[in-house]
Amino acid sequence: MASLVGWWGREEDYGGVEFWTSPERTGWLMKQGEYIKTWRRRWFVLKSGRLFWFKEAVVTRASRPRGVIPVSTCLTVKGAEDVLNKPFAFEISTSSDTMYFIADSEKEKEEWINSIGRSIVQHSRSVTDSEVVDYSSKRDDP
DSSP, rough: TTTTTTSSTTTTGGTOOOOTTSOOOEEOOOOOOOOOOOOOEEEEEEEEEEEEEEESSOOTTTOOSSEEEGGGGGEEEOOOHHHHTOTTTTEEEESSSEEEEEEEHHHHHHHHHHHHHHHHHHOSSSSSSSEEEEOGGOOOOO
């Protein structure tokens, strides 16, 4: 999981995001540990194109995330019950890694997938304005 880890916890990687105020979504999820593959309950905060996680649900300016995923590196977010054989499971994939999560209910799983999916679209770097081709101006048809 090299693209998702290795730089967690450095303040400069938070991108100036004030994760302690007005998040887009928050809630408890189970997440597998990076090295020891046990499931741990973590408080997740989605804000400004970053998914942060903490040990505690009380998040303040002084809180330090246990990890952060920039959603611009994410390609897909989808259900993963069949992969993990666990209910309410979903996955987030980048070009090189996949992380798995377990929500507390089907409703919460769907809400997280929708929220993260919207954030991926909003923060995707795959198409910038300069790369958009206006096909209507390139037609040679009479």
